[in-house]
Amino acid sequence: xxxxxxxxxxxxxxxxxxxxxxxxxxxxxxxxxxxxxxxxxxxxxxxxxxxxxxxxxxxxxxxxxxxxxxxxxxxxxxxxxxxxxxxxxxxxxxxxxxxxxxxxxxxxxxxxxxxxxxxxxxxxxxxx
Amino acid sequence: xxxxxxxxxxxxxxxxxxxxxxxxxxxxxxxxxxxxxxxxxxxxxxxxxxxxxxxxxxxxxxxxxxxxxxxxxxxxxxxxxxxxxxxxxxxxxxxxxxxxxxxxxxxxxxxxxxxxxxxxxxxxxxxxxxxxxxxxxxxxxxxxxxxxxxxxxxxxxxxxx
Numbered sequence: 001x002x003x004x005x006x007x008x009x010x011x012x013x014x015x016x017x018x019x020x021x022x023x024x025x026x027x028x029x030x031x032x033x034x035x036x037x038x039x040x041x042x043x044x045x046x047x048x049x050x051x052x053x054x055x056x057x058x059x060x061x062x063x064x065x066x067x068x069x070x071x072x073x074x075x076x077x078x079x080x081x082x083x084x085x086x087x088x089x090x091x092x093x094x095x096x097x098x099x100x101x102x103x104x105x106x107x108x109x110x111x112x113x114x115x116x117x118x119x120x121x122x123x124x125x126x127x128x
Numbered sequence: 129x130x131x132x133x134x135x136x137x138x139x140x141x142x143x144x145x146x147x148x149x150x151x152x153x154x155x156x157x158x159x160x161x162x163x164x165x166x167x168x169x170x171x172x173x174x175x176x177x178x179x180x181x182x183x184x185x186x187x188x189x190x191x192x193x194x195x196x197x198x199x200x201x202x203x204x205x206x207x208x209x210x211x212x213x214x215x216x217x218x219x220x221x222x223x224x225x226x227x228x229x230x231x232x233x234x235x236x237x238x239x240x241x242x243x244x245x246x247x248x249x250x251x252x253x254x255x256x257x258x259x260x261x262x263x264x265x266x267x268x269x270x271x272x273x274x275x276x277x278x279x280x281x282x283x284x285x286x287x288x289x
Contacts, residue, residue, distance in 0.1 A: 011250070012229075014222040017209055018160070088233025091243025108237070109230045110159040115199065 003031035010057040019055050019086060021032040026117035039068025043075055050077040054123060058087040069101040082123045133254035142287045144271045153283055161207040168273040168280055176282060177257040180228030183249035188242055189288035192232040200279035225251030
């Protein structure tokens with residue numbers, strides 16, 4: 001698989017590191033990892049850093065993950081970039097909300113690197 | 129089994145939820161830390177000087193807290209991040225809060241009908257042991273005493289009537 005650029009959005013810096021580690025454990029060759037602590041920071045980061053995939057929490061201060069996904073279409077760099085939600089909010093309603101907002105995948109915390117791989121490989125295979 | 133509605137879930141006997149809470153905690157430690165929690169065969173001794181708290185609001189109102197000592201919390205951060213134990217310092221509170229957050233989230237997702245109607249607060253981590261929690265929640269708490277790598281940890285879920 002080609003090397004990829006990933007944007008990881010979570011208000012916990014520890015969780016951002018865990019997600020990055022899981023991507024590497026899943027065999028991803030990460031060319032660049034961009035981090036953001038909420039949706040607003042992520043939108044700003046995307047203006048400067050085009051990425052291949054976005055992994056995003058839902059519950060965050062300032063701008064949550066669902067609002068972030070809705071606003072992605074306004075960012076030229078983000079057009080067509082797949083978003084995978086990684087969150088403790090595991091109910092069916094949250095999954096439906098996330099997919100309706102534009103997310104392509106959904107991973108519930110706690111998760112394993114294998115679960116990350118299962119979600120992300122097919123998505124990236126369709127993109128890269 | 130027919131799933132309960134949120135109202136049914138919230139009005140069910142909370143003491144029946146102890147196994148769900150234990151399962152939720154075990155899964156978080158196994159999947160995110162690569163460690164199995166074991167049963168504590170005797171009451172823990174020593175000081176628990178770090179506490180992670182996560183509030184639940186909506187169809188179920190309550191407070192989940194996890195207590196242990198700082199060495200155990202540092203070991204959790206080390207295992208979550210794949211870092212050497214002596215390299216974690218700034219990450220301890222954030223990692224311990226995330227453990228609390230994931231246990232609370234995993235628990236509520238296991239109670240049929242509760243996932244949609246119950247929100248979690250952001251985690252709060254308190255350091256030190258010289259404090260008391262005065263809750264307005266009337267029900268007795270569900271208390272789990274377990275061992276994480278031989279360190280005692282206490283998981284408590286207090287639910288509003």
